[in-house]
Amino acid sequence: MAGAARRAHTKTRNGCMTCKARRIKCDERKPHCVNCTRKGLECVFGFQQLAGARHSSYPPSPNSQTVASASPQPWTSSTSGPRSLPKQLYDASELGLLHHWSTEAAPSLNSGTAHWRIWQMDVPMIALQSGASSYLLLGLFAVAALHKAYKLERDPNYTLITTATHYQNTAIAAFRQTLPTINDGNCEALFAFAGLMVIFTFCTPHWSHVRFFDDGSSSEDHELEGSTVPWLRVVRGSQLILMSKHNTIKNGPLAPMLGEGDIRDFDYGTSKLESALAREEDGRLEALYGLWADDLTMPKHAKDALDAALKYLRRDFTNCHVAAGKPVGGSSALLIPDLSLILIWLFVVPEEFVVLMEQRQPQALIVLSYWCAMMCRVTHVWYAEGVGKAILTATRMKLGEEWIPWVEWPLSVAGW
Template identity: 25%
Template sequence: MDAPDKVLHTARRSHRKTRTGCRTCKRRKIKCDEGRPSCWNCIKHSVSCDFLPPAASPAGSSNVGTPPGHHVAGFIGRNGIWSSPTNTFSSSFAMANNGALPELNMNDLELLHHWSLSTSLSMTSDPVLRTLWRTKIPQMAFEFPFLMRGILTVAALHLAYLHPERRDFYVSNSLQHHDIALSGATEVLPNVSNENCMPLHIFSILTCIHSLGRPRKPEDFLVVGEQGIAKWFVLFKGVVLIIERFSETMSTGPLAAFFHSRVRRQRQRQSCIETSTMDHLSSLRASILSAPLPPDTAQMYLDNMIELQNSFSFVYSCPSHSHELGDIFIWLFRCSDGYLVALQEGTQEALAIFAYACVLFWKMEKFWWMEGWSGLIMNNIWNWLDDAHKSWIEWPISEIGWSPPEERGMDPVKLEQQHIMG
């Protein structure tokens, strides 16, 4: 058996004899292994080692080192080399000065921040869908730049609405993002697939909101002709086409809650239609039946009024805080081509029907991008109707609280311009 002193002697850890260790180890009176770029003792105790090279500093600034022995946060990288926030920051700073890192776009960050805090919450009254607008949709937008710019477009419009003193600045930002987003989405449209159908669908919704919330021009409210309202129908019908073609994908994808919410709302709508006893269009229906119209033309108007009455039944049965934009636009989606042609041609009957639809627009003015639309469209319709047909729209005028400009002693054209600029 070995002697105790021999066991102790053989168990002692060997160390390298040196007098050239770092000053930190010398001051602590411990052996230094002289490891590079830092000895092991300094790494273990998270202190600065003399062997570390001085951190690079930007030109014109003083290079103030950490006093020996002072604690600094550090870590060992994947390659085993010791690093510190100071060194990492210095390297990043040098890269930025050399143009390797792009500057942050603070305007875009402001828009994305506002979207997360405010705009996303204004998109719907449904708590589940609000969460999707705030979290999942921006997450999806990182893969589809046109969708991200669509988000920034609407966020900028919302800021313009909230801050009139900076309206021009935010509107300019919104239009820039919208133009680029539209160009990107247009490139994708010929190749709609299961992978991009949902981003395109969400983008089409954002585009509709942009069309409603952007600065308004007189031609936006034209009910007759190929501008203004006629463009709405083309835009909104595009939303539906994507849904119908890729319904299976949308019902199982990451934003499936959108699809299921729409299905659930359609069931509620049908239930309200079946139990409703109100007929808001009875007076208008009687007027059309008594008008000297060809039978097929009169029937076309009556058929389009059925879906409009269904929308009335649903909207007037639901609490106002639960109204959604789709509750009114479902009628626009389902309008026949014959009615759209009649509206563009400015027939008195088609205009009167659309005046009733203004009541639905008025019901949706809780959304900031819908404010003022009902009165402005009604004003445009009023200017197109002859005296005989103006009596047809007494109920919708009364319901939205609108009165003809001449009754207020105002010029109709100047009144419309005043609303648009204001």
Template identity: 25%
Template sequence: MSATSVKRSGRSRPKTRTGCRTCKQRKIKCDERRPSCANCIKRGVECAFNKSTATSSSLSPTADSQSCSTSIGDQIANLPAGFGFIDFEILHHFTVSTCFTISSEPLVRNTLRVTLPQIGFANDYVLHAILSVAALHLSHCKTEKSAFYISHAIQHHRIASATAVPLLSKISAENCVPICMFSALTFIFALASPRQPEDFLVVKSSTVPIWLLLLKGVHSVIEAESETITSSPLVAIFQHNLQEENFTRSLPIDTNESFVELENNIDIYNRSYPTKCRILHEAVSKLKRSYILVYGEDRLSSNAIKYVFTWLYHISDDFLKLLKEIDQEALCVLGYFCVLLKQQENSWWIEGWATHLVSKIYSQLDELHRLWIRWPIEQIGWVP
């Protein structure tokens, strides 16, 4: 065969023009599945086809049904090895029940119910994380089988972590969305898991738990891959809407007076330690912002559950170091956070944390510093 004929053969090769717009922009092969192709599902971004493509595809009366059935079949085929009947039960429970307990926002609920499982089908570790949270919820609902579901939850989260944690050092536009979802699910898993006596929530056995490192890491991921996140169907979950005017409102009067007392105590007892004083004041300032967002206009915000954990998302490594050292003043600041937790105890995965945490803090304080947290104790209703 001559070189000329080879060249002609190359020019005459047919090109596909029916891929989704996202794949075309990225110049990668699209499998053209409806309503979302595999590439877009894996990245967690919106999948859109040109109208002309949709029109040509709809010429056949069975095209949509064939595409749907193929997509479902492929999803089932791509389920992790060993996926059994009990896992189908747990996954079903997530879509009909658990997802509605995570957020009160309709957009977030629908995203968790519809989009998150799709991402799980394309990323095994996300699917295992979904199952770990749903299994813990089942253990809460079906107390007679609690140990059975807790065992499944722990197993699924171990499998998820084995794959996801090594990816944290390799975050890119390709995996940032599933990594963020794994981090969020791990956070819920950690709070919903059976508590240990020594658990201080943000410090356990003098170490920072992996869920908090993941939660704080999400901040840098969102900043680095903001374009991917904002173009993703999951934007409703990660968009905090922390507008500057929210921070200019005043705290409720009784709350404000209590914070003034806390800040005065910090100043009085840390005059010789300006660096520590700065770290503590910074943590208190950020906590006051969470209070303002949660209680906006002197009432609980509809986004309260999200704003409660804004503080954990933003606390500094220096403050965490103080908590690891069981510093008395840092523990007192953490005690004020317990009041926010108490407001959200109608959520099964937060239930009991406020009382557990304030009691642990109280046990570590001397008599003087116990007086610092009288207001949180009274607000929570715990009796020492």
């Protein structure tokens, strides 16, 4: 009706994960919202709410049958330091998830390297060695459930998604309490779980492009308050563990995951640009220096951070071209065999560059968009599918129109 006042839409920031996956508004009633109660669905709230509530036991698996039961003692915080999650025997559903992890999820993590064997064999052993590593086992359950949902391509009641989120919520609470007490005995479990958090962050199916930049207007929940690029803080978190206990991890079963040499070396693994496509794309990257080189208003420390980020990106583009070989079908499509060749950039860029991204500095966002172009070429790693385009979409929305010509090429790679 013309002239009628339109009711304002009130966004919800703390809705349950099931309502988010169904893309409907949640009334935020805990422990079970009205929508989930009416539909008979499991109601699970996000990382921030559950981690803050410090849930005290393992999450129940929907429709599971217990193989053997043992009443777990509540897991609570202590002034004397973090306590281990209680030991308990696992039900049939959890044993099924562990089997799925070993037989299907772990081998699918990255088809370009043999690291999946470490995820398949060594990481579960680390998780099972002691109760202190139980959060790692819950992380394996979580990613296995998400991979199972991906393989099935159907999860009508969101059972697998909510189960995965529930396991991850509980694990994160224990991980956060253990992290301040990192030592030689738990650093491998912490490092492996940080890797699982990267996978979970990328592959959780209910995210959209708004998740990648949190400006307070999004209805999405974020596990890292105070950061406007929470996904990047999650990814870089494993580096903090590695810096603290590098020698211990280097001498253990996870050592092959660290690679050879120093990943911060600008010449790390690079070879000559032999293909015309590689030279063309390196030329596009080199042109980006012009965005800030002559800017007299930009402080030197910001220029240095942008220079370093772009130099690392040129290095990693080169390594991707060398690893991929000839373009697929004579086109600009590349089959990049090892996802780590792309993800490594997120670990090595200077902290100052991350700050520039958080400040929505256009030049930093443009450099990020070229990294997204590499991610858009990943089609064989399930948890990375669509991530490059989603981040690029968010980046495009944060740039003013005067900057759009600088990201036309990444947008074309993404299929815009």
